[in-house]
Amino acid sequence: MAADPHTRAVHPRTPATPVGRPSTPPVYRTSTFEFATSAEFAAVIGDEEPGYSYSRIDNPTSDAFAVAVAELEGAAAGQPFASGSAAISTTLLALLSAGDHVVAQKHLYGGTHHLLARLLPRWGVAVSFVDGPAEAAAATTPATRVLFCETLSNPVLRVADLPAYAAVARRAGAVLVVDSTFATPLVCRPLELGADLVVHSATKYLGGHGDATGGVVAGSPDLLARVRQVRVDLGGSLAPDEAFLLLRGLRTLPLRVERQNGTAVALAAALRGHPAVESVLHPSLEEHPDHALAKELFDDGRFGGVVTVSPRGGRAAAAALCDGLRLARVVPSLGGTTTVVSHVATTSHRQLDDTALEAAGISPAAVRVSVGLEAPTDLVADFSAALDVL
Ligand SMILES: Cc1ncc(COP(=O)(O)O)c(C=O)c1O
Known part of the structure; x- marks a missing residue:
């Protein structure tokens, strides 16, 4: 080890790995991960080998939170986000291209409504707002790729008829995305009722203590792989400190x-x-x-x-x-x-x-x-x- 304090300060000796694993997921408070060889780095960042390279891409604490929510929702995969809005916008951008059409329930969180009504049309995505599955069925076109609704709407607390929306989505060949923030998986699990993806503002019930901002999407590994890719591109990834608080909150959900x-x-x-x-x-x-x-x-x-x-x-x-x-x-x-x-x-x-x-x-x-x-x-x-x- 070099004697110069400048070198020693940035290369301290790493303590030996202790016997016994941490009993709660630790905060991996690092933006980068280290590799033994360049080949290992290339394999991990190229998704050829499982592992972590850069926390915008994946972080173990953030992943632990997404996996925990996915389990509660009965999903095989989950992706963690910096906020509910990041989860929703990233999911929609992963599923949509210019020329596509979205059918959305008209009673929605204001931010989601704004995204659908104002932002997505700027990228050539058309959106129809509907009141219930019958109107949704009538609004679908051959270009419809996504149906979007909230389990319990804000503030009038209308309940979405998820099996009926799922049937409409299946007939249209569209993906049903359900924001279940107001319900939580302890009230209703949209995937069991036919939804393809469930999203949450984890800032609300999942974290539950008003001290952390986050979001999550859960569903099939295929769809989640598409969502992850766009998360990595857009960068709305969940920070490990927030993930730790959200995970702690989740235990008492x-x-x-x-x-x-x-x-x-x-x-x-x-x-x-x-x-x-x-x-x-x-x-x-x-x-x-x-x-x-x-x-x-x-x-x-x-x-x-x-x-x-x-x-x-x-x-x-x-x-x-x-x-x-x-x-x-x-x-x-x-x-x-x-x-x-x-x-x-x-x-x-x-x-x-x-x-x-x-x-x-x-x-x-x-x-x-x-x-x-x-x-x-x-x-x-x-x-x-x-x-x-x-
Ligand atoms: C139903 C619903 N979905 C999404 C969001 C957005 O979540 P966030 O504030 O974590 O971005 C909110 C926020 O109030 C919400 O109420």
């Missing part, structure tokens, strides 16, 4: 989802009868248009952890409800440990005026509630107190 889903049922039932409430949307309620479909497609007793409440009194009442809550906080995003609320018309759907909101079935007073892990009675009391003074 079943417990969190069980709790949040149960509390959401209790909250929806309690608020529905309050005199200051105009409407409550949650698929657990019998009057919800997709109550029967949710019972058919979702695991027993699960209806998702988001409830949308509209107080009487329009936008002002919605703002007053949000501001009057003591336990629930005004925070964007969802799926975390604390209950958070957002006034839909002034935040996630701010681009829509009242006419457009009505067309989308959204009340100007709608408040989206992502139910956390608090005691259900405390949460019901918090909402009741805020509603009582409206």
Whole structure:
């Protein structure tokens, strides 16, 4: 070993590999990996040998997260992404070329809607927005390559009829891509119902603690190989530190989802009868248009952890409800440990005026509630107190 401190500083002795493997996946906090020979490097980066070369391409911690989600979704393969939006945009770009056509459910996360309505047409991809599988079937053309929908839509919580969408996709020779962020694999597994790919914003329930941003796609190895190639080209890969936090969150996903889903049922039932409430949307309620479909497609007793409440009194009442809550906080995003609320018309759907909101079935007073892990009675009391003074 050279004696010069400059050389020693960048070439420290590597400790011997200890006996015993780490019991949780370590953070491979490195952008590069080292090889014994150039031939080994060439074989790995050329995908002739399994291995790691560069973390934008693959990283063991990020892969561990994608594999864990794929297992929960019943998929043979998964790919990790820097965000849910990276997962969705990369997946679509992997499946589409100029001249192709997409059929997408019209109730979608705003960012996905923007990607489909504004960005993809710039690359010669045509998009038709539809309301349900019958309209989807009518909209397909010989150029249709992708059908896109969300298991549970934001904020009106419509349930996608996934087997019917899958049948439409099969007839059209298209790939059915389902964003299951709001549902999680503990409520519904779209691949079991005929979807080809399932995507998630892992920033929400999968990570579950509001401290990491990520995304994931799961499905067959063939489709995932195409998605991986475009991820490598575009570079929206998941960082290992984020992957570590997401993996840690994932271990308690079943417990969190069980709790949040149960509390959401209790909250929806309690608020529905309050005199200051105009409407409550949650698929657990019998009057919800997709109550029967949710019972058919979702695991027993699960209806998702988001409830949308509209107080009487329009936008002002919605703002007053949000501001009057003591336990629930005004925070964007969802799926975390604390209950958070957002006034839909002034935040996630701010681009829509009242006419457009009505067309989308959204009340100007709608408040989206992502139910956390608090005691259900405390949460019901918090909402009741805020509603009582409206
Ligand atoms: C249903 C849904 N899909 C995708 C996304 C995008 O995820 P991310 O913010 O991790 O990019 C969001 C974000 O709110 C979402 O609600």
